[in-house]
Amino acid sequence: MKIRLPSGKIEDMDLGPLTVEELLSKLNISQGEVLVSRDGQIIPEDAVLNSDDNVRIMQVVFGG
Numbered sequence: 033m034k035i036r037l038p039s040g041k042i043e044d045m046d047l048g049p050l051t052v053e054e055l056l057s058k059l060n061i062s063q064g065e066v067l068v069s070r071d072g073q074i075i076p077e078d079a080v081l082n083s084d085d086n087v088r089i090m091q092v093v094f095g096g
Contacts, residue, residue, distance in 0.1 A: 033047050035055075037089055038061075038089055052075060053077040059089075063077055069087070070086065071086065
């Protein structure tokens with residue numbers, strides 16, 4: 033699985049099927065601070081990711 037982290041760094045990780053929630057937990061990233069997309073589509077935390085997926089984790093910016 034190729035994962036683009038919020039920093040812009042791309043990680044190639046050999047992970048089996050797991051949910052977005054499990055992936056974020058493994059990467060020690062808080063769910064409330066990011067959005068996750070697969071193939072350009074935002075996906076929920078219960079979506080199952082596979083080893084051949086391209087995933088992007090984007091930092092959510094709050095402010096006013």
